[in-house]
Amino acid sequence: MTDLENNTDQPLAKNFISFIQGQDSLLNNDDLLDIGIEKIRNKVADLSNVKNIHFLLGAGASSNAIPAMKEMMESIKKNLNVNKPELKERFEKITGNNIDNLEEILGILYSHRAYLVGTGESDEITTKLIELIENEIFDKINISFEAVEAKISLDIYKKFYQKLSLRNRDLSRVNVFTTNNDLLSEKSLDHLNINYNNGFGGGLDRVFNPARFSYTFSRKVDSGLEKYEPLDNMVYLYKLHGSISWVESEDNSFFNIKEIPIKHGDPRPKTNVLIYPTPLKQNKSLGAPYSDLIREFQKKLLLQHSVLFIIGYSFSDEHINNVIYQALSSNSSISIVVFGNYSDKPIFKVEDRRVYKVYGEISKDDDSDQKVMIHYFQYIVDKFIPDLDEHREVDILKYFIENLAKAKTENGSKSK
Numbered sequence: 001m002t003d004l005e006n007n008t009d010q011p012l013a014k015n016f017i018s019f020i021q022g023q024d025s026l027l028n029n030d031d032l033l034d035i036g037i038e039k040i041r042n043k044v045a046d047l048s049n050v051k052n053i054h055f056l057l058g059a060g061a062s063s064n065a066i067p068a069m070k071e072m073m074e075s076i077k078k079n080l081n082v083n084k085p086e087l088k089e090r091f092e093k094i095t096g097n098n099i100d101n102l103e104e105i106l107g108i109l110y111s112h113r114a115y116l117v118g119t120g121e122s123d124e125i126t127t128k129l130i131e132l133i134e135n136e137i138f139d140k141i142n143i144s145f146e147a148v149e150a151k152i153s154l155d156i157y158k159k160f161y162q163k164l165s166l167r168n169r170d171l172s173r174v175n176v177f178t179t180n181n182d183l184l185s186e187k188s189l190d191h192l193n194i195n196y197n198n199g200f201g202g203g204l205d206r207v208f209n210p211a212r213f214s215y216t217f218s219r220k221v222d223s224g225l226e227k228y229e230p231l232d233n234m235v236y237l238y239k240l241h242g243s244i245s246w247v248e249s250e251d252n253s254f255f256n257i258k259e260i261p262i263k264h265g266d267p268r269p270k271t272n273v274l275i276y277p278t279p280l281k282q283n284k285s286l287g288a289p290y291s292d293l294i295r296e297f298q299k300k301l302l303l304q305h306s307v308l309f310i311i312g313y314s315f316s317d318e319h320i321n322n323v324i325y326q327a328l329s330s331n332s333s334i335s336i337v338v339f340g341n342y343s344d345k346p347i348f349k350v351e352d353r354r355v356y357k358v359y360g361e362i363s364k365d366d367d368s369d370q371k372v373m374i375h376y377f378q379y380i381v382d383k384f385i386p387d388l389d390e391h392r393e394v395d396i397l398k399y400f401i402e403n404l405a406k407a408k409t410e411n412g413s414k415s416k
Contacts, residue, residue, distance in 0.1 A: 017360030017374055018341070019043075022353040033362065037374070037383065040358055044309075045386045047335055051171050052306040053164075056320075057178040057185075060312025060340070061377045065153035066182050067140050069102045076102070076136050087129045106133060138268040141182050141244055145264070150184075157188035160381045165194045165233040175300050177238045179317060181274050183245060183262065185237055198237040199289070200259040207249070208257035210292035213238075240293050240320065242274050257289050294319060301327035307335045312377055315345040328352060339375040358384075 015033050019026045019040050026043075027036050059066070067075075080088040094105050109130050116123050143150050164174045178185060189196045199213055200206040217234055239246075248271040249258040260269070301308060301323060308324070315321055324347065327334055334354060341359040342348050348357060364370040372379055 015362045020357040023351045041384055044384045047307045048386050050305050050307045052303045054175045054300055054308045056310045056313050058313025062180050062182050062184055065143055065150040072140055073102045086125050090125050090129055135268050153184055154188055156378050156381055157184050161188055161194055163385050163387050173234045173236055175236045177240055177297055179241045181244050194233045196235045196237050206259040208255045208289050213296050238293050238296055244274050247271050255288055298323050302331050304333045310338045315342055339380055
């Protein structure tokens with residue numbers, strides 16, 4: 001850890017950033033703030049030129065627009081206070097055992113429901129309480145994109161995908177994995193008119209088919225020749241925990257999962273397959289389509305010459321953590337960049353120079369006490385992720401021509 005404002009034994013100064021490879025700091029104690037930020041930016045730029053780029057986005061990436069579980073918990077308590085004494089009593093009986101985590105509460109309720117089904121019994125209170133909590137979570141995720149907070153998040157996502165979409169066609173397309181169930185990725189990609197493959201395809205019915213992740217989308221270069229090149233603006237999107245727009249279908253397809261339009265204010269579909277935050281998540285993730293998505297995550301991280309950028313993910317999902325650890329065990333050419341301070345997690349404790357950690361806080365400006373977290377999604381998008389623009393060579397040529405013309409003009413003026 002490096003105090004970049006004051007190299008003394010005094011208390012921590014207002015600007016503090018950390019850039020670690022394995023267990024070694026890549027910053028010097030006498031580095032100025034700008035130099036430290038530039039070192040991080042340069043390393044991220046270098047890693048962005050690796051053949052296979054993957055991103056893992058967690059809840060932190062959508063935190064501007066989507067409330068945290070703690071906020072949802074408070075909203076549920078208020079809801080229970082309104083003419084729901086029996087549900088409130090059951091809820092408080094669970095929380096009375098020092099359980100104030102919504103994931104744990106749902107886990108207990110799901111387990112109770114499973115027990116009742118197994119014994120041929122029923123409990124209307126448990127069923128209604130689960131439905132109330134699930135509806136609350138759905139409503140909080142199904143946001144209005146006209147809201148101020150949503151527009152902030154949407155702008156960040158749009159800038160993120162704009163930077164990633166144009167990439168040298170000789171390199172693989174970018175893979176974005178996310179644990180989020182919201183529609184911020186899809187909305188921003190649609191706004192930007194960027195093609196994306198999320199495993200769904202078809203005509204009137206968009207049906208899930210994991211084989212689509214192996215498709216290469218190309219355009220014909222010459223109408224007279226059978227010559228094709230990959231689409232320039234293409235992103236592969238993997239929603240590891242499903243989406244509020246995914247529903248079960250009774251159609252005779254292999255996977256029986258459809259993607260449907262969801263608008264703000266729509267009620268929760270009774271057959272949705274959204275995985276709610278619960279300790280049972282790992283067990284639920286064994287079924288399709290989640291097993292297929294996790295398998296794709298495994299396959300991509302095993303590709304040679306890969307880098308995984310982890311943003312807003314707190315390492316709270318063991319099935320995802322295991323895939324990351326397995327990749328480190330099996331793929332010697334992978335690099336992993338973790339944005340965030342998760343010092344209590346195993347990945348922060350391993351002495352592996354393929355793992356980078358970036359975190360810290362700096363003042364918003366010289367005259368402000370407001371803090372900016374450099375490991376937050378917005379700062380990463382604004383400052384660290386480079387423009388992976390395939391037209392960079394064209395820009396360099398344009399720069400040369402403009403400067404050559406300028407030099408000729410100046411030379412002509414001197415001759416006169």
